[in-house]
Amino acid sequence: MGTAASTPRLICPGCGAAYGSDHRFCERCRLPLVLDAPELVVSDRHGRARKIKPQLCQGPLVAVARAGNQPEAEFVQGLLLEEGVPSLLRRSAGFDVPDFLAAGPRDVLVPQSGVDTAREALLAAEIITDAPPGAARTPPVRLLAGLLVALALGAAIVSLIYALH
Numbered sequence: 353m354g355t356a357a358s359t360p361r362l363i364c365p366g367c368g369a370a371y372g373s374d375h376r377f378c379e380r381c382r383l384p385l386v387l388d389a390p391e392l393v394v395s396d397r398h399g400r401a402r403k404i405k406p407q408l409c410q411g412p413l414v415a416v417a418r419a420g421n422q423p424e425a426e427f428v429q430g431l432l433l434e435e436g437v438p439s440l441l442r443r444s445a446g447f448d449v450p451d452f453l454a455a456g457p458r459d460v461l462v463p464q465s466g467v468d469t470a471r472e473a474l475l476a477a478e479i480i481t482d483a484p485p486g487a488a489r490t491p492p493v494r495l496l497a498g499l500l501v502a503l504a505l506g507a508a509i510v511s512l513i514y515a516l517h
């Protein structure tokens with residue numbers, strides 16, 4: 353009873369174990385520890401830890417979705433947690449948004465063994481589509497092709513103007 357001598361400040365997103373600030377990774381899951389959010393009450397944390405299935409906590413972290421901002425990312429995390437998949441958020445690379453802002457896209461990462469379960473849950477919620485990763489690159493390519501056509505057309509018009517003079 354009473355307050356603990358050293359208040360744990362970091363928790364493992366995988367198993368919910370609490371660590372002091374001298375730790376960086378969970379000794380059991382080897383997941384990077386996250387700051388224990390003040391609004392996260394103890395009973396809730398235990399509830400989260402209970403939901404997570406240990407068999408979905410194995411392997412390196414894999415990005416399964418990209419959320420538009422922090423609240424969206426947390427929504428995705430909650431959805432994954434319902435399926436027993438622990439997840440981590442990482443600021444998407446290449447977006448220079450100051451750290452204190454909740455804006456800017458986030459990558460949602462899950463352990464390798466939880467990827468299939470996570471994808472099923474995300475597909476069911478229509479957060480991701482069934483298209484293979486390569487298919488997502490089609491629109492920018494099309495855009496570039498359109499741009500090239502426009503440029504070629506512009507050049508043709510320019511030469512036509514010069515030809516008329």
Ligand SMILES: [Zn+2]
Nearest residue numbers: 364367378381
């Ligand atoms: Zn752990």
